[in-house]
Amino acid sequence: MKIIQALxxxxxxGSIEVLKGVSLEVEKGEVVAIIGPSGSGKSxxxxxxxxxxxxxxxxxxxxxxxxxxxxxxGRSQYVSEAETRRICGxxxxxxxxxxxxxxxxxxxxxxxxPLIVQGANxxxxxxxxxxxxxxxxxxxxxxxxxxxxxxxxxQRVAIARALAMKPxxxxxxxxxxxxxxxxxxxxxKTMRQLAEEHMTMIxxxxxxxxxxxxxGRVIFMDDGEIVEEDIPERIFTSPKHPxxxxxLQKVL
Numbered sequence: 244m245k246i247i248q249a250l251x252x253x254x255x256x257g258s259i260e261v262l263k264g265v266s267l268e269v270e271k272g273e274v275v276a277i278i279g280p281s282g283s284g285k286s287x288x289x290x291x292x293x294x295x296x297x298x299x300x301x302x303x304x305x306x307x308x309x310x311x312x313x314x315x316x317g318r319s320q321y322v323s324e325a326e327t328r329r330i331c332g333x334x335x336x337x338x339x340x341x342x343x344x345x346x347x348x349x350x351x352x353x354x355x356x357p358l359i360v361q362g363a364n365x366x367x368x369x370x371x372x373x374x375x376x377x378x379x380x381x382x383x384x385x386x387x388x389x390x391x392x393x394x395x396x397x398q399r400v401a402i403a404r405a406l407a408m409k410p411x412x413x414x415x416x417x418x419x420x421x422x423x424x425x426x427x428x429x430x431x432k433t434m435r436q437l438a439e440e441h442m443t444m445i446x447x448x449x450x451x452x453x454x455x456x457x458x459g460r461v462i463f464m465d466d467g468e469i470v471e472e473d474i475p476e477r478i479f480t481s482p483k484h485p486x487x488x489x490x491l492q493k494v495l
Contacts, residue, residue, distance in 0.1 A: 252301035263467040272441040276454035279464035335405030341397040350385040375403040395426030
């Protein structure tokens with residue numbers, strides 16, 4: 244089942260065309276890594292999938308439900324605000340910066356959105372939140388405030404917080420780029436575990452080893468376009484496109 248369908252996505256910021264007709268389909272349970280140089284449109288594309296950015300042209304379907312499509316004049320038309328929130332609620336997102344609420348404890352960070360957005364039962368969601376913290380190895384930190392956590396711990400809390408909303412899809416935007424190298428491993432370990440559990444994931448990353456080992460498919464983007472996509476083995480050992488070759492020679 245195609246859980247994400249993004250077709251001919253165009254996006255401009257002013258006169259600068261950031262996405263130039265990007266199309267990507269993702270199967271349920273698939274892990275897709277998006278790599279490429281800074282400024283290639285990777286993060287913008289990810290943000291367009293859950294309407295953190297609006298597109299200028301194209302079609303986005305999530306679990307076969309239309310989020311945005313062209314109107315009769317060819318302009319992008321989103322579904323109603325209520326439908327947009329419901330459809331985008333199928334996706335959890337983890338950012339470069341952790342965006343935790345500094346005035347809430349770790350546990351409170353996890354239960355805040357389910358309580359307010361979903362009207363969840365506090366006792367039930369607290370139990371689920373503790374299970375998620377145990378899953379990411381941070382149950383003993385549940386009563387701490389974010390200021391007392393390391394960067395790697397904060398990012399694992401951010402992952403658990405996204406999972407608390409029970410998404411079908413997880414989007415990761417450079418989740419380790421703000422971390423020191425020694426803290427990166429603990430976050431990637433959590434992400435590997437999600438992949439092993441067949442969570443559908445799109446990961447924008449500079450971590451080539453993660454892309455190579457965990458992703459089922461690697462997308463190389465440059466200058467607002469998907470230049471090449473293939474299984475990791477072929478992308479990293481015998482890339483076809485000169486732009487992919489030049490990029491990998493620099494980063495490997």
